[in-house]
Amino acid sequence: MASIKQNNLRIPVTLPDFRNMGVQLRILLLVNAMAAVAAVVRSETLASTLPALLQLSAAVQPILLLTLLGLFLLNNALARLSYHLGMVAVMMLVVLLTAGVQNFAGNLFALETAPSLWRSFFLSSVVVATLLLYFNLRSRALSPAIAEARLQALQARIRPHFLFNSLNAVLSLIRTDPKRAETALEDMADLFRVLMADNRQLVPLQNELELCRQYLDLEKLRLEERLQLIWHIDNMPEDALIPPLVLQPLLENAVYHGIEPFEKGGEITINLYRSRDQVHLVLTNPYRLKGDHHIGNKMALGNIRERLALHYDAEAQLMTKVIGDQYRVHIVIPYRRSKST
Amino acid sequence: MSADQLNILIADDEAPARKRLRELLSDIPGTHVVGEALTGKQAIALTEEMHPDVLLLDIRMPEMDGLETAEHLQKLEHPPAIIFATAYDEHAVQAFELNAVDYLLKPIRLERLANALRKARTLLPAQMEELRQIRSARTHFSVTERGRILLVAVDEVIFLRAELKYLTVRTLDREYLIEESLTQIEQEFPERFVRLHRNCLAARSSIRGFEKHHGIDGEVHWVALLKGPDDVLPVSRRQQHIVREFGSQ
Numbered sequence: 001m002a003s004i005k006q007n008n009l010r011i012p013v014t015l016p017d018f019r020n021m022g023v024q025l026r027i028l029l030l031v032n033a034m035a036a037v038a039a040v041v042r043s044e045t046l047a048s049t050l051p052a053l054l055q056l057s058a059a060v061q062p063i064l065l066l067t068l069l070g071l072f073l074l075n076n077a078l079a080r081l082s083y084h085l086g087m088v089a090v091m092m093l094v095v096l097l098t099a100g101v102q103n104f105a106g107n108l109f110a111l112e113t114a115p116s117l118w119r120s121f122f123l124s125s126v127v128v129a130t131l132l133l134y135f136n137l138r139s140r141a142l143s144p145a146i147a148e149a150r151l152q153a154l155q156a157r158i159r160p161h162f163l164f165n166s167l168n169a170v171l172s173l174i175r176t177d178p179k180r181a182e183t184a185l186e187d188m189a190d191l192f193r194v195l196m197a198d199n200r201q202l203v204p205l206q207n208e209l210e211l212c213r214q215y216l217d218l219e220k221l222r223l224e225e226r227l228q229l230i231w232h233i234d235n236m237p238e239d240a241l242i243p244p245l246v247l248q249p250l251l252e253n254a255v256y257h258g259i260e261p262f263e264k265g266g267e268i269t270i271n272l273y274r275s276r277d278q279v280h281l282v283l284t285n286p287y288r289l290k291g292d293h294h295i296g297n298k299m300a301l302g303n304i305r306e307r308l309a310l311h312y313d314a315e316a317q318l319m320t321k322v323i324g325d326q327y328r329v330h331i332v333i334p335y336r337r338s339k340s341t
Numbered sequence: 342m343s344a345d346q347l348n349i350l351i352a353d354d355e356a357p358a359r360k361r362l363r364e365l366l367s368d369i370p371g372t373h374v375v376g377e378a379l380t381g382k383q384a385i386a387l388t389e390e391m392h393p394d395v396l397l398l399d400i401r402m403p404e405m406d407g408l409e410t411a412e413h414l415q416k417l418e419h420p421p422a423i424i425f426a427t428a429y430d431e432h433a434v435q436a437f438e439l440n441a442v443d444y445l446l447k448p449i450r451l452e453r454l455a456n457a458l459r460k461a462r463t464l465l466p467a468q469m470e471e472l473r474q475i476r477s478a479r480t481h482f483s484v485t486e487r488g489r490i491l492l493v494a495v496d497e498v499i500f501l502r503a504e505l506k507y508l509t510v511r512t513l514d515r516e517y518l519i520e521e522s523l524t525q526i527e528q529e530f531p532e533r534f535v536r537l538h539r540n541c542l543a544a545r546s547s548i549r550g551f552e553k554h555h556g557i558d559g560e561v562h563w564v565a566l567l568k569g570p571d572d573v574l575p576v577s578r579r580q581q582h583i584v585r586e587f588g589s590q
Contacts, residue, residue: 159429161428163428163430164429164448165355165428166358167447168361168447169358172358172364174355176360195521221359222356222358260403262404263380263403
């Protein structure tokens with residue numbers, strides 16, 4: 001089981017696309033940055049840095065430009081090789097070009113103090129290896145598999161506090177009200193089925209709403225009339241697709257921070273509506289400044305924010321605001337319809 | 342009520358949780374539920390009234406939580422034995438385990454409850470000291486007056502002033518004497534109280550402004566003016582920066 005998972009998560013690393021402008025630009029900039037660092041290291045005073053850089057640049061630029069050209073031409077052939085062979089090929093190309101350029105320059109200018117060829121080989125190899133490592137790490141960091149894995153890791157988790165208190169409440173019903181105990185356990189089963197499911201796909205808002213109702217029924221069991229709910233869902237787009245478990249954890253927060261700390265409880269307002277091509281989810285709950293359970297709240301919000309970013313990049317927003325003694329969370333998601341409905 | 346009967350007070354804000362405890366206790370012979378409290382404050386009031394042998398005390402309750410309630414109850418001459426209950430609180434459970442404090446995890450099992458009741462005993466000062474480390478800032482200060490616990494809501498405190506052995510706690514209505522240290526209170530409520538002087542903390546929200554006073558010696562010093570009482574509180578030279586901070590708000 002464990003090994004299967006690992007295989008799924010293994011990311012195929014390939015050489016970058018050398019015909020991509022961004023890749024070429026990155027190579028150009030990074031090599032020159034390294035040359036600049038080398039120049040600074042070699043020169044002892046600021047005044048001698050610029051000549052050192054010019055001298056270095058004169059040696060580096062021809063090799064660099066020829067390499068870029070070579071990579072551009074060989075790109076498709078390189079892509080067909082395995083990653084490891086590809087790396088060796090790139091390395092060879094650079095070493096050959098280094099030798100060629102140095103040989104040519106040596107003949108052309110008849111340099112008396114021609115730099116040692118081995119030194120040049122070594123330095124250009126180091127530069128190539130650094131760049132390959134950089135592209136390797138970059139492709140790993142940006143791989144969609146990583147994004148998937150992150151989504152999976154970010155799956156919303158229910159508070160153990162809620163689980164055990166709810167079980168306790170259900171136990172209290174078994175002797176006197178077995179029917180209600182049954183319903184409560186069924187709600188709980190549904191809730192946990194969703195929580196344990198693979199939650200990477202978007203779901204219709206209607207589904208999330210149902211889940212929230214089941215969750216709130218369970219909370220109502222414990223908190224009774226302390227938990228008051230106000231629904232504004234007449235203009236809700238039922239078919240809108242949203243990431244699963246966006247609303248439920250927010251409601252859980254609202255109950256934990258806005259209802260439970262108050263002897264008399266309070267009201268949670270749930271306002272779901274569509275405005276042009278955006279879906280708005282707005283939750284408000286009572287708020288008191290000195291609550292000392294902020295950390296859990298921030299974690300849940302951070303989690304949802306990150307999931308929204310993974311699904312929608314910058315198109316979704318999550319805003320929180322304290323208005324007097326009310327705490328409001330406002331989520332805006334681009335409106336996308338599910339195909340089935 | 343016979344002498345060998347164990348009188349129990351239940352404190353939990355959730356009705357189903359209280360009901361569950363009642364059901365379990367009805368299965369344990371020799372136990373008698375004397376009352377139910379919905380908040381920590383109620384638990385204190387009912388304890389004074391009913392003198393239970395054992396208090397089953399939920400940790401997470403509105404207004405005043407279980408750990409704070411237990412702390413105030415220790416001021417009684419004969420505090421009840423306390424068994425804490427919690428659904429999930431890693432911090433507290435760790436502290437209970439380390440200091441051999443009685444506790445139950447929800448959902449509560451009959452055997453564990455019976456077992457806990459058999460060995461229930463009052464908290465030792467050392468145990469209370471450890472629990473004080475993990476609880477959050479209090480909602481109330483407590484004073485004993487003629488054997489009863491008087492609670493002073495922290496929200497209502499205007500200033501605290503050190504006098505020899507005690508602290509005077511000033512609210513709009515009256516003054517109380519409590520046996521605590523100003524430094525500890527300053528650390529417990531860094532947001533709420535500000536140090537005006539070596540011997541004085543004032544609630545930030547109760548400060549109306551500052552004024553320059555000319556002393557008899559010709560020296561000028563700042564005093565804080567309060568909303569409510571006429572007291573003026575001198576601001577020490579070392580704390581004068583708060584006058585500026587206050588003005589810039």
